[in-house]
Amino acid sequence: MESLSCCLVGYGGIAEFHADALKQIDGIRLHTLMGRRAEPARAFQQKHGFEHVTTDYDTVLAHADIDAVVITSPSEVHFEQTEKALRAGKHVLVEIPLALSHQGARDLAGLARTAGLKVLVAHTRRFDPGGIFVKDFLASGKAGQIYMHQHYSLWFRHENIGWTGYNRSWTDDVLFHHGCHLVDFSLWTVDSPVRRIRGELSPLHPKTGTSMDVSILIRYANDTMATISLSYNARQSANRNMYICENGTLSHEGKQVTFNGETVFETDLEAEGGILAQDREFFEAIRQNRSPSCNAEDGLRSLVLLQQVYDQMITLEGEPKYKRQWGV
Numbered sequence: 001m002e003s004l005s006c007c008l009v010g011y012g013g014i015a016e017f018h019a020d021a022l023k024q025i026d027g028i029r030l031h032t033l034m035g036r037r038a039e040p041a042r043a044f045q046q047k048h049g050f051e052h053v054t055t056d057y058d059t060v061l062a063h064a065d066i067d068a069v070v071i072t073s074p075s076e077v078h079f080e081q082t083e084k085a086l087r088a089g090k091h092v093l094v095e096i097p098l099a100l101s102h103q104g105a106r107d108l109a110g111l112a113r114t115a116g117l118k119v120l121v122a123h124t125r126r127f128d129p130g131g132i133f134v135k136d137f138l139a140s141g142k143a144g145q146i147y148m149h150q151h152y153s154l155w156f157r158h159e160n161i162g163w164t165g166y167n168r169s170w171t172d173d174v175l176f177h178h179g180c181h182l183v184d185f186s187l188w189t190v191d192s193p194v195r196r197i198r199g200e201l202s203p204l205h206p207k208t209g210t211s212m213d214v215s216i217l218i219r220y221a222n223d224t225m226a227t228i229s230l231s232y233n234a235r236q237s238a239n240r241n242m243y244i245c246e247n248g249t250l251s252h253e254g255k256q257v258t259f260n261g262e263t264v265f266e267t268d269l270e271a272e273g274g275i276l277a278q279d280r281e282f283f284e285a286i287r288q289n290r291s292p293s294c295n296a297e298d299g300l301r302s303l304v305l306l307q308q309v310y311d312q313m314i315t316l317e318g319e320p321k322y323k324r325q326w327g328v
Contacts, residue, residue: 002027002287003027003028003029004027004028004029004067004068004283004286004287005028005029005031005063005065005066005067005068006022006028006029006030006031006066006067006068006069006070007031007032007033007034007060007063007066007068007069007070008022008030008032008033008034008050008070008072009034009035009057009060009069009070009071009072009073009081010034010035010071010072010073011033011035011040011041011043011044012072014072014095015044015072017272017275018070018072018275018279019044019047019048020048020272020276021272021275021276021278021279021280022070022279023048023049024276025276025279025280025283027283028283029051030048030049030050030051031050031051031052031063031065031066032050032051032052032053032054032060032063032066033045033048033050033052033053033054034053034054034055034056034057034060035053035055036055036073037055038053038055041053041054041055057081057084058084061084061085061088061090062088066090067090067091067286068090068091068092068093068118068282068283068286069081069085069090069091069092069093070092070093070094070279071085071092071093071094071095072095073095075095075096075097075100075172075173075176075177075326076100076326078094078095078097078098078099078100079098079099079100079104079105079107079108081094082094082098082099082108082119083107083108083111086108086111086112086115086117086119087111087115089115089117090117091117091118091119091282091286092112092117092118092119092120093119093120093122093278093279093282094119094120094121094122095122096121096122096123096177096180096181096184096299097121097176097177097180097299097303098119098121098296098299098300098303099303100173100176100324100326101176101303101307102300102303102304102306102307103307105296105299105300105303105304106300108296109295109296109297109299109300112295112296113296118282118285118286118291118292118295119292119295119296119299120278120281120282120285120292120293120294120295121294121295121296121298121299122275122278122294123180123181123184123185123188123294123298123299124274124275124278125181125184125185125274126184126185126188126278126293126294127274127275127277127278127281127293128269128273128274129265129267129269129273129274130252130254130255130256130257130265130267131185131189131252131274133257133264133265134189134241134243134250134252134257135188135189137250137257137259137264137265138189138190138191138243138245138250139191142247142259143243143245143246143247143248143250143259144245144246144247145222145224145245145246146190146222146224146243146244146245146246147224147225147244147245147246148224148225148226148227148243148244149186149189149190149224149225149226149227149241149242149243149244150226150227150240150241150242150243150244151182151185151186151226151227151228151229151240151241151242152228152229152230152238152239152240153178153181153182153229153230153238153239154229154230154231154234154236154237154238154239155231155232155234155237155238156232156233156234156235156237157172157208157212157232158205158207158208158232158233171208171209171210171325172210172232173210173211173324173326174210174211174212174213174214174230174231174232175201175211175214175230175306175309175310176303176306176310176326178230179214179216179228179230179302179306179309180302180303180306182228182230183216183218183228183302183305183306184298184299184301184302185241186218186226186228187301187302187305189243190220190222190224190226192220192221192222192224193220193221194218194219194220194221194305195219195220195221196218196219197216197217197218197219197305197308197309198216198217198309198312199214199215199216199217199308199309199312199313200214200215200313201213201214201309201310201313201322202214203321203322204321204322204323204324205232208232209324209325210324210325211322212231212232212233213229213230213231213232213233214228214229214230214231214309215227215228215229216228216229216305216309218305239253239254240252240253241253248260249261255267255268255269278294281293310322310324
């Protein structure tokens with residue numbers, strides 16, 4: 001089996017999952033850990049056994065023996081770090097979003113295509129056993145026509161602290177980050193061209209500087225409607241997928257999938273299992289010289305729609321209420 005060397009960018013909560021996954025994939029050399037601050041980067045390097053550690057991204061890209069870069073850094077630098085890696089001839093696995101605008105994602109997809117390099121965008125729900133079951137169940141026709149897809153993800157985030165409890169140096173984005181997860185999953189499972197999309201965003205929060213709520217309505221070419229809602233204001237968290245179909249209701253919540261109230265799928269696997277399958281797919285695609293599942297073009301599809309929602313709000317109510325601090 002061909003040995004491949006990789007650099008992991010970042011040392012936050014999701015980087016832990018990727019580091020654990022990389023150690024389970026045959027033939028992967030943990031070459032370098034790159035992080036913004038030296039002390040936590042070195043601690044992460046020693047914990048997971050990376051050969052080198054650096055705070056200089058250009059040093060990483062100058063290594064001829066690094067084949068791939070796994071980017072788990074804040075969303076606002078995904079575009080820049082992915083672009084630099086591709087221009088340096090490295091394959092890239094990047095956490096979502098691929099970029100913070102549809103134009104940035106389009107540029108990266110074009111760059112990867114021109115360079116003949118592999119890009120996998122980490123829409124991990126596509127690799128989760130429950131997500132795969134939902135996709136296959138709907139595609140089998142057992143549920144019949146999909147009339148409506150309802151998907152919501154709600155939690156409380158008034159402080160700049162993520163799910164690890166760590167006080168972060170960056171601010172999350174409910175539309176282009178978490179909205180990217182939900183819209184991509186709807187696109188993947190409904191599997192029909194989008195006829196139109198409409199959406200509403202809450203005005204920028206005075207403390208976080210970002211919108212805290214988003215509601216999206218998608219009309220697909222097959223006449224399925226999708227309603228997607230996210231909030232950073234929910235003191236009681238909730239996350240659920242429901243498909244109202246010709247033959248019944250398919251519901252996916254946590255590790256369980258039900259159809260008309262009866263359990264049709266259940267798994268004991270934690271989130272790490274999906275990340276391992278995803279990361280393994282990335283390196284297999286490199287070895288087999290093929291496009292990975294959930295490539296840059298797939299990552300672009302959801303961002304095109306999210307950009308439309310954002311642009312609608314700017315057009316309707318002006319930049320002062322909605323303009324984000326981020327670029328591409």
